[in-house]
Amino acid sequence: MSFFPKIRTTLSKGVILPSLLFIVGISLLAAVLPSQTNQLLNSIKNFIFINLNGVYVWSVTAFILFLIYLMFSKYGTIKLGSNNSKPEYSFFSWISMLFAAGMGIGLMYFSVAEPIQHFSNEAFSEHTVVQRARDAQMYTFFHWGIHAWAIYAIVGLALSYFAYRYKLPLSLRSCFYPLLKDRIKGKWGNTIDVFALCSTFFGITTTLGFGVVQINSGLQQLGIVPENNFIYQILIVAVLVSLSIISAVSGLDKGVKLLSSINIIAVVILLLFVLILGPTVYLIGSFTEGIGHYITNFFNLTFNTHAFDEKTQPWFYDWTILYWAWWISWSPYVGLFIAKISKGRTIKEYIAAVLLLPTLFNFIWMSVFGNSAIWFDMHIANGALSAIASNPDVLMFKFLDYLPLSQITSFLTILIIIIFFVTSADSGMYVMNSIATKNAKISPKWQTIGWGILLATLSLLLLNAGGLAALQSMTLITALPFSIIMLLFIISLIKALTIDQKYYDTDFSSTTITWSGDTWKERLKQIVSFDDKQTVHEFIDTTVKKAFEDLEAEFAKNNIDAKINRYDHPYKLEIEIKHDLINNFIYGVKTESKIVADYLLAEDNLPDVDSNKTFYPMSYFGDQRQGYDVHIFTKNELISDVLKHYERFIEIISENKNEMFVSSNTNHKLR
Structure with a gap:
């Protein structure tokens, strides 16, 4: 005592x-x-x-x-x-x-x-x-x-x-x-x-x-x-x-x-x-x-x-x-x-x-x-x-x-x-x-x-x-x-x-705009999944490739020559419409990686993550605008997204005021 x-x-x-x-x-x-x-x-x-x-x-x-x-x-x-x-x-x-x-x-x-x-x-x-x-x-x-x-x-x-x-x-x-x-x-x-x-x-x-x-x-x-x-x-x-x-x-x-x-x-x-x-x-x-x-x-x-x-x-x-x-x-x-x-x-x-x-x-x-x-x-x-x-x-x-x-x-x-x-x-x-x-x-x-x-x-x-x-x-x-x-x-x-x-300004992903409630269970699985490099490559070789092929065929029916380009380093696939006097239209998907926060690895009530590095398919464009993660797109939604950007492209090049901006002989530098 x-x-x-x-x-x-x-x-x-x-x-x-x-x-x-x-x-x-x-x-x-x-x-x-x-x-x-x-x-x-x-x-x-x-x-x-x-x-x-x-x-x-x-x-x-x-x-x-x-x-x-x-x-x-x-x-x-x-x-x-x-x-x-x-x-x-x-x-x-x-x-x-x-x-x-x-x-x-x-x-x-x-x-x-x-x-x-x-x-x-x-x-x-x-x-x-x-x-x-x-x-x-x-x-x-x-x-x-x-x-x-x-x-x-x-x-x-x-x-x-x-x-x-x-x-x-x-x-x-x-x-x-x-x-x-x-x-x-x-x-x-x-x-x-x-x-x-x-x-x-x-x-x-x-x-x-x-x-x-x-x-x-x-x-x-x-x-x-x-x-x-x-x-x-x-x-x-x-x-x-x-x-x-x-x-x-x-x-x-x-x-x-x-x-x-x-x-x-x-x-x-x-x-x-x-x-x-x-x-x-x-x-x-x-x-x-x-x-x-x-x-x-x-x-x-x-x-x-x-x-x-x-x-x-x-x-x-x-x-x-x-x-x-x-x-x-x-x-x-x-x-x-x-x-x-x-x-x-x-x-x-x-x-x-x-x-x-x-x-x-x-x-x-x-x-x-x-x-x-x-x-x-x-x-x-x-x-x-x-x-x-x-x-x-x-x-x-x-x-x-x-x-x-x-x-x-x-x-x-x-x-x-x-x-x-x-x-x-x-x-x-x-x-x-x-x-x-x-x-x-x-x-x-x-x-x-x-x-x-x-x-x-x-x-x-x-x-x-x-x-x-x-x-x-x-x-x-x-x-x-x-x-x-x-x-x-x-x-x-x-x-x-x-x-x-950025936290409070971040809006819903661009890829969620087309969502309906019809496939909500599949959506949930996509949201909580973190992919490895091989999974992303498979997504590009299947969903993205099929979407671009359907687009290529449909463009041809409308007398537009579209071409699919594939690259290994980095691994990416793109659809390109070439032009002589203006910049080419390009919509592509490439493999990107990001670091996952350490606390996500230890948190039980969050999606399972095996490594602090995860991979995802990211869109990119010919005019070098910022792309986004497209891994939750279906084939038809990806086609719709490409067409939205193509419609924007046509709208821009059709205006006289944009002539100097879109006219270029440097298409080979865009990729």
Whole structure:
């Protein structure tokens, strides 16, 4: 009898053990040797950013082009689920949740800091003040707009499509099914999930760490805490992670959904406050102009690597490439969360909503806060905000001091950051548990609590030791291989969507048009039979040959010279009517083979198949059109089919407009 009760778990050893070893190992290294680890990882990151930045630029471009193509293609109507599935969440709840998970704390942290930093950056010091203000808005739009959401959208689309359409686990390994097939269940699949789990954990840990510092700075500004130090950060983490665990344990339908809806309302209130009490006319005008500036320069921004302007290249590496790497590193987490809440949406609806709606809101938000800050800096603050551009933790709160009711708005800002913190953390716990359990439907609550404790512990450990920067560099490094993985997602989606569309577009075989119910028993035998090569040859030598001979004789009675041609390599028989001025009419039947799916060999309740290679008689035509399997034709039905094609041939050659097309002296090349 054991004194220790057996602990129930749904964790996959092949995923959780290597993931924890790597996560804890890197975190301890960053905590014990923060400067050395940061120096090493930073040098690797810089090498990638400088020498391999093209991978990021072209990858993100490919994501956007692919998504736009899908949205307007025939695949856009395909649902992320069965054809009759319905969305699980209302449109408002859906948008609120994906927005909160996708940007969250970053919007509060960078809405003032980024435009001010672009505006005051030495790389653009030669530009006029007006040009710097305009470009600051444009670059902020660029980094927080369609490009960022295209990265998230690719991962979320691949996950939701294969999970809900193919009935595979909601796991990154499932996105490789068209390429790896059942190998996704083994080591290949585990490797993919380990990568996703580590990338997700590092991304959330660093973001939450920076969020804690900003909350501490805000509380200091309000006078609630006397200083920004580690003791208060411990208290903040303890309270917020506890709230996150409670929210995560209550489930997406309650915790995340409720908090996301509350936060969207709070965000809109703060947005309207700044818009109305700030430089309103300037903000409306600058937003309108900014949209036009962004659209006009969209392709230039997308492909610009600053290769001809060495002065701005460091800025390009530190901002654009860092952002692409950051969004890519976050995409396993955000993509999994978006996929979880997107079941039942069509591909077109999914892409349009995920790309455009959060982007539009981001543009409005960044315009209101960023342009207000720049306007205050130029007209009221006399450069005071630019002077503290290097301290983004306090920039938002210093900016609010130039507006009425700054104490109240600062408190509201902290509340929004806290809710973003909680929604990011609890959805992160859910996603990490989903990856670590291979998407187990029901997991014990202690696992969710465990992820929360691990997040809190390592975040505080790194905050205290100054190792967050090293972990951030590690996160950005992982983005390079994952960008390649995401390109493979596109290949998988193309293969799967092509099969999907063909499945539903496939109509009844052309050979079934003439069927009646008179010989239904014989038809059934033909349908469930898979022939070998000899059987197909016998069909050609008997049924096909007899049909062509009857046709040859009947054509002769109508003064038409028809000829039967027989070939051995490949084995085929054809009836040909030669012409001098136009292409010959040819209808033939040849032996073809195809590979039968492996599952058909093992399935008891399907036709018996002895080999995974089967043969069938396929029609072909003189004008090289696509033929079809004719093994279920009787002799008379085959004669009827030949005459249908001959009638089509006569109809085409009788029209003057087809003269150049049908006139040819290359009949000998048609076979």
